[in-house]
Amino acid sequence: MSEYQLQEIPVGPYKHLVSERAISGETMILNMGPQHPSTHGVLRLVLELDGEVIVNCVPEIGYLHTGVEKNMEAKTYLKAEVMTDRLDYMNNMGNNLAYVMAVEKLVGLDVPPRAQALRVILTELQRIASHLVWLGTTALDLAAMSVFLYCFREREIILDIFEMVSGQRMMVTYFRPGGVWRDVPVEFEAAVRDFIKLLPKRIDEYEALLTKNPLWLDRTVGIGKLDAATALQHGVTGPMLRASGINWDLRKVRPYMGYEQYDFNVPVATQGDTYARYIVRVQELRESLKIVEQALNKLPMGPVRSDNRKFVTPPRSEIGTSMEALIHHFKLWTEGFPAPKASIYNAVESPRGELGVYLEGDGGPKPYRIHWRTPSFDNLSVVPQIVKGHLVADLIAILASTDIVLGDIDR
């Protein structure tokens, strides 16, 4: 074992980002990650430490870069969709929604009301699942093991519902341009209703374990304070922005998919610390449940896809009996549909913030350029600002509270 030696991290590449004291050797440069259990993925942080206090923090990202934007340029609009699931792997339905809405806006497609309601139900369930993972892993990072197990138990129910409707637990690709893949099975409604009945009690349990727990309060209150002006400067959106006192939720201010029909609140906190972000997300769990319940009560009957055959593939049942349906099916899957030579930007509210898609067509069947404005990317960029002066242990809490997903950051 003697050949293992500690290696010093060269200050060279980070010279302009660390203080003078690091260059003289007075403070210490410490590497954290990319293989570290509490960086929530493959994130590397270069820390400048004075004792245990953080002087500077430099995030190094890109370990999970897959070139999705470039790859999508080589696929047709229909086929490129499978890659959207792989970006933010905690928000698959939400990524699908952002993408299909962008395509629909670009080519000008309408979505039937039943498909819209199904999209709302499933994205809200996905938001709950994502927040549950966040809550579980954050609690785990701050040494509350049982919450992690409880949260994953409930998330499993949601993944079972996803499997029921799409055949996949995570990489669903269930929303398609013009509607959804196919109608939900008969058992769907009962399964969701059971879940709606179950979860409020479970949220009470998590809150009983954490909200007034002195250990939890010690680790979160006043840690990583982010004021509204800094948050906006750094492009922070989502629950993090709302925890800093700015009421901005795209579901409310720019309703899409019929969100305007549902009655829900946007939880806002003003303290801007780690505890405020916890409170906002737990409230959002309850609000999402309200939306799911209302959407399920109002769920209209009717088709789940647009019948515009120039863009939307016909249902399986028609292909066997109609020659035209077969031709459309074949043409759409081999050649794809052309989109106008224009560009649009479409944003939806993901569990982490504004998930935007910049989509540009060139008149052909493939996207000319697609850019994903992912919320985790900007939310992480503010972390070096807010960790300064905190302990390394608090960095774990702050990083967890930003709810980053590295697949979302690196794309």
Next chain:
Amino acid sequence: MDNKLEKIVQTLQEKFGATFEEFRGEAHVFVKPEQIVEALTFLRDQHEFALLSAMTAVDYWPQESPRFHVIYQLTSLTQNLSVQLRIPVNGSQLKVPTATGVFAVANWREREIMDMFGIEFEGHPDPRRILLPDDLDGHPLRKDFPLGYEEPQFTFNFEEIDVRKPYVKE
């Protein structure tokens, strides 16, 4: 298009001589690269566009000249409006003034554009690659960068293919 947005676009046209396109209710305003910092500051301070939602670039090689467009998507929270600024960037002179002084979020976004398109941002405080390895040659989101693949190695041809692999060998 919204009335308020129309007025803002008009003031931009008067002040910066900007040209303007509209598609599905979205306003795309073209300004000159050297005016971009001024235009962003103007929108932020005079019209409350406090959030730079997204920033990206597009490569139009070889059909169009100037080759690149750098895109700034701005959001006003108070007025609930969005406007998109676009600057054409010539392929022979890849220099754009940095917007980090106006919006701190531009720091990482510009590093990404630098990484993916090779557009240089003058005055950027931290001009390093962000997503790709430092020793990578080229800028992948350019249209002249091929969408390549990696040859799979098996036991019988491991050595043979290893010679051709792009990574650095000891």
